[in-house]
Amino acid sequence: MDLLSFAYPFYERYLAWQIARTSSNTPKHVAIILKETDIFELKGMERLLSTVTIFRKFKIELVSIYVDILKDDPSLKSEITSMLRTQLEESFSDLPAGTGYKIYGLNGEINGSRQGNDFFINVSLGFGGRDEITRAVLTILDEVKAGTVRPEEVDEKMLELHLLVKHEPDIMIRSGGQKLSDFLVWQSVYSELYFTDVNWKDVRRLDILRAMRDFQKRKRRYGR
Structure with missing residues (x-):
């Protein structure tokens, strides 16, 4: 094991401690932008659930997830959306009680939902x-x-x-690139943006903690 790998767990704990001690400045609404291929990657869904669980642990109240459907063929897009919805509902069923969600399809229709009282997830599949x-x-x-x-x-x-989403995200997180996608265009006008070059398949807990800690250290200007 090299020195950097050895240091990661300690750095993770340090970041988690920093986030917890300044919890008053933790984002309440986080948005994540993904591609369909991110979810279909090996352990892609597992990584998404892990990320959502981290947010829940740090008292984030709302997570909005956009899955960009890259295919142009309408029938193929519909098939991919159906597959993703099924996977998401199966995975979300394992989340703690009190977690609610809504899954929106290609036309903005609700494809699945569950009531929640302390943590909520919005997922837009290509809408x-x-x-x-x-x-x-x-x-x-x-x-x-x-x-x-x-x-x-x-x-x-x-x-x-x-x-569909009534709340403005505090931070928009995009992995594997430097461009935003067509998501929450109206709501995100004053959101903080966080880009990481790490592709979704390689995103670690450490990367999510870094994004949260980075947000805490920013001074929001809300367009001013």
Whole structure:
């Protein structure tokens, strides 16, 4: 064992201690951006569950996960989405009681859900932020046409009420690259961004702790 490998467990414990001692500055809502291939990698789902468990341990209340479906063929995308939904529901069933979740499909429909009271997970399978905003606008237009909403009542707050995810993420985490994806486009305008060159298949507990600790040390400006 080299010196670096020997030091990792001690560094992990140190980071965990630092995060716990400044828990008042821990993010409440974390977003993760993945690709379908990340989940299908060997132990990809296991790594996701481990990551979610770490967040829960440190009192994060909400985790939003976007799985980018890279295939263009509609039938293949639908098949992949169905497979992922099944895997996610099976895996989430092992999470502690009190954990709730919603899994959204390609068109933003709910493909699976469970009530929760202290920790919640949103998963979007290929339903991106631009689609989310477009659907919200069309829904509001229908309500205006139906007369249940007056045009002068339409504002940012009303649009936000029609989005799938109502809460702004404190931090967006992207592994294996330096670009964001089409996820929570409206909600993430003031989110902190954290990029790591480590690919998802190689992400360790240490990398997740680093992201959380990095957030704690930042001074948020909210666009100012």
